[in-house]
Amino acid sequence: MDNFINYLQVISKLSDDTKSDLVNCLTTFEFAKNKTILKQGQVCNYLYFVDKGLLRLFYYRDGKDITDYFATEQNIIGGIDSFFSQKPSEKIIETLEACSLIAISFDNLEKLYQKHHDLERVGRILSVGAFLSMQERLFAIQFHSAKQRYQELLARSPDILQRVPLGHIASYLGITQVTLSRIRSQK
């Protein structure tokens, strides 16, 4: 839990009061490998901070499995659309390794936001950051070739390549498995 609180605290200072309230609202979960922790059609009730392990967020498009996001240690993952709208999720979260997660429920988060301005600030900053990374991703998809995107991922998160099947990587990069295979073979 300290890991998560530290993570938040670095973003913007939290009072002791906030931190102690926060600790009381957090739940830890342990999941085995290849478990679905958010099903399609289910409302996403938690945001998860990854203490240990690796997960992915994905959805189906024409029956094809498309990875949207990978979360490793020190990342947050959730079905954001569903979580904030409290509507059924199109997207699915599954573990790709055994995971220890620190979770906060929607109700608790709302309550804490209400009560603690400093926490809401952290939330605001995280959201702006998420916006900016989506922007970068959009840019990469628009202007960088499949090869470039692969190399950027390789530079940014070399570990993911080791820990995840190539099919997931390919759809995350917005290319087919076949293209990814060709990219890897050349050079």
Add this chain to the structure above:
Amino acid sequence: MDNFINYLQVISKLSDDTKSDLVNCLTTFEFAKNKTILKQGQVCNYLYFVDKGLLRLFYYRDGKDITDYFATEQNIIGGIDSFFSQKPSEKIIETLEACSLIAISFDNLEKLYQKHHDLERVGRILSVGAFLSMQERLFAIQFHSAKQRYQELLARSPDILQRVPLGHIASYLGITQVTLSRIRSQK
């Protein structure tokens, strides 16, 4: 100004205290058509709410002018990356029509965020919304054809098509002017 405050208030309730502080921090600007209001290399010091008019946010990529975003009445526009990081902006904002804008400076916004929890909440909700729309845009670029994206824009913002040169529309959709012209001619 009331337009802007109303816009914010709908997102989440603001106290009278917040509102009166807010009014004192807002500035209104009038710009003629085709004026640059954020230059490349300049730090973006304001977020603008469009009371009247039309603007675009764009940047250069290989010497080509790429439109990132259009803002019409009741939209917010700014060089977000630059604004929040307070670093020089890659991106440029220019008016495409004569505009009345309501602006808030970075310093004022920070001050207000500090003082008013309810306003920071509005900021948080706006940021999550911005994230979600980027997500949709990414999805469209990845999976929808040029034609589909054009038709979606047409459905969503028919007025923009009337008010903006096609070249800007094309780069916003992530296609060339040439392709857009072909799409429009068929059907």
Add this chain to the structure above:
DNA sequence: CGCCGAGTTGAACTGAATCAAGAAACGTGG
């Protein structure tokens, strides 16, 4: 041992880009 999912490789196809040239609209000055 044989099956099965994951990855590779080859051949054909396609949406959109690029290159290039012409037509239409626009505005600025004489």
Add this chain to the structure above:
DNA sequence: CCACGTTTCTTGATTCAGTTCAACTCGGCG
């Protein structure tokens, strides 16, 4: 208000990155 140059838009021919379809390889595991 017309003439000229400039920008905007259209149209045609060609090219290319990446997809699709399909067959094949490989390593693991019941």
